[in-house]
Amino acid sequence: MSLRLGIDTGGTFTDAVLVDDNKQIVNAEKSLTTRFDLSLGIGDVIAKLPAASLQQVSMVSLSTTLTTNSVVEDLGAPVCVLLPGYSAEQVKQSGLPEILSAQLVVTLEGGHDAVGREHRPLDEARARQAIEKLQGEVSAFAISSMFGTRNSSHENRLKQMVVELTGMPVICGHELASSLGAPRRALTAALNARMVPPIKELIGSVQKNLARHHIEAPLMLVKGDGSLASLENAIEKPIGTVLSGPAASVIGACRLSGLDNAIIADMGGTTTDIAIVSNGQPQLSADGANIGDWKPMVEAVRVNSIGLGGDSEIRFGGHKGLSIGPRRVVPTSLLAHLYPEVVPRLEAQLEGMASARSNRFVMRLENNQALLKQLSPVEFEAWELLSDKPIELDAIVQQDRGYARALAKLKRLGLAIYSGFTPSDAVHVLGINSHWNARAAELSARIWMRQMRFLYGYGKWDSDDFETACREVYNLVTSNIRRLLIEVGLNEFDLAGKSGKAGGIVDTITRMVIGSHESHGRKPLFKLDFASDYPIVAVGAPAASYYKAVADSMFIGLHLPEHADVANAFGAVMGSVIQRAQVTVTQPQHGTFCLFHEDQPKHFENLDAAKREAQQIVARVAQQKALDAGAIDPSVTFEFDDIHVQDEIDGELFLESTVIAIAIGPACDWYSESST
Secondary structure (H helix, E strand, O other): OOEEEEEEEEEOOEEEEEOOOOOEEEEEEEEEOOOOOOOHHHHHHHOOOHHHHHOOOEEEEEEEEHHHHHOOOOOOOEEEEEEEEOOHHHHHHHHHHHHHHHHHHEEEOOOOOOOEEOOOOOOHHHHOOOOOOOOOOOOOEEEEEOOOHHHHHHHHHHHHHHHHHHHEEEEEEEEEEEEEOHHHHHHHHHHHHHHHHHHHHHHHHHHHHHOOOOOOOOOEEEEEOOOOEEEHHHOOOHHHHHHHHHHHHHHHHHHOOOOOOEEEEEOOOOOEEEEEEEOEEEEEOOOOOOEEOEEOOOEEEEEEOOOOOOOOOEEOOOHHHHHEEEEEEEEEHHHHHOOOOHHHHHHHHHHOOOOOOOOEEEOOOOOOOOHHHOOOOOHHHHHHOOOOOOOHHHHHHHOHHHHHHHHHHHHOOOOEEEEEHHHHHHHHHOOOOOOOOOOHHHHHHHHHHHHHHHHHHOOOOOOOOHHHHHHHHHHHHHHHHHHHHHHHHHHOOOOOOOOOOOOOOHHHHHHHHHHOOOOOOOOOOOOOOOOOOOOOOEOOHHHHHHHHHHHHHHHEEEEOOOOHHHHHHHHHHHHHHHHEEEEEEEEEEEEEEEOOOOOOOOOOOOOHHHHHHHHHHHHHHHHHHHHHOOOOOOOEEEEEEEEEEEEEEEEEEEEEEEEEEEEOOOOOOOEEEEEE
16 A cells, blocks of 8 residues: 655644545644744654654655745745836836835846837846845845746846856746736746745755655645646746645645535634635636735635734734734744743733733744845844744843844844734633643733733723633634635625725625624514535634634534644645646737747737647647646646627727646546546
8 A cells, every 4th residue: 555645834833644545544643833944843743653654655745835924924035036127117016115125126128018029128237237246135036027928038038147147046927927917927926036945945844854764755746726746846936836735725625525515714823715616626716816915926726815823913903903913923822832931921921011022922933044144243143042942022122122123123034933912822711722831821811901901002801801802802813704705705706806805895795694694683684695505614723713603603504524634734645737838829910910939929920820839839838847847648738718809890800819738647646536
């Protein structure tokens, strides 16, 4: 009997499952994720599996929410983005100034027009200057040229320069997305480049532990569309894994529940991810994934992902009252579980004055070498101080403000993380969960209540009524989940508009769904049912704590399948390799047809000839991409998206056709019936 090993590395837990030839989980384990050194948590969870079974592993597949979390939390490695032909307004529209410092976003002369003609010559001299100047400050380079999908010559030349001058990772926009939309393509390229170091670290950590256990099976990664990719493919294009964890959870939840129609709700430490499955198939979002406030050009399972998880910080949100997330903190109950010595310090904080620094301990988070090289001597000393144990923020402020400022800098860079009061602490207080330190959760709740009351003037709880305060937090979490479910439902009808958010209508419909079943002494005027044929399948470690209350309040079905807490790891071994390629054929003037592929457009006088050539190109590219991604004997199918317009004089006119090839193949014989 051969076994498949599925591993999922999340923000809080790392999960591992062994799956047999009947696609049944035979072993499942969990360990805490060690973000500062991923190999520790991965090694711990693999070591919990039976040693004899590990020798039967014939395939290893990995999913992760770390890339999703980094986008939601606005974390990532520093990168340089080179933008030939972009205007200042287009740079602003891209959102790059919100995630990168100004000097790392470099606009250059260059770019092409809509039919692939050079707009201006590429300014290679300024590009060389920027590359040589910034190479020591960044982890990777991203390149996006105006109309780079219509003519990629400027992007290819800049990539060549980066490789020759630095040898560093570099990705071009046309390699990630073939659609028009320069600002979004630039953002996609930048996000991709930011993810190269963490994906490399993750893969290296897994490889190290597989070698330690003498597991020589091939290693694959789950992409955001639920398909599998080889290591080389994932390292070059890590943006493809940006919804890896959510995609794996959708596939795993479908298999575990056995349902063909369902709402898959995956709640982790950092995010809540909602996806719809109809007729056994998850929906794909061809125009890009919704991840927090961003929408990169990545074909992925259609998931709405928000910063709401068990580790989300509960904070004062101004006139809104309490807010949750998107920032992740270490739950105080978990902190004390790992370091029991913090409990006396929490007791001392409760006896002292209320402070914004209360409940705050600082721990290491990431180990990004590019960022560490930029630290001042004091900041690096502060980093070294975190190697042994967490540091109490209030105490360090009183002892050495220089170190305190350095720790704050580490936090802003994403190298360190604070502890705080979270939904996980609230459910420990309420007795719903008991995995970690309940005493620390109670102390954290009491300290947080004092902060809310004395620092922000919020809360009318009695001074000792911490359970009521925690119940309010619990209700806020379930309310946010209900709101997200309604929003996903409205998005099905495109009621969210261009922003991807349905706005105030969500709150109104949520109240209608709940109120439809409340009498208030009279029959309601509206009776509104939500998802009557789509039960919720809730997966993820915190899901069992919240989704019964959510489902009951919305009067919809709920499935909490066995092994729901390791659905991601199970889904990681259930996919096939799927690769897509597409080219565009347009008619810029009557009787002339342009096929856009690589450096120079090809011109045809006949539409059929242009489309035949397009078909040959995409078939070849898609099949090669599938082979490179690890597929065995991939098959190719085609899709055509034609656009015509009706002209009063000439009748129906052809404008544009997108020719798409889809190559699908198993990663090994076992996957032949597991195509997503």
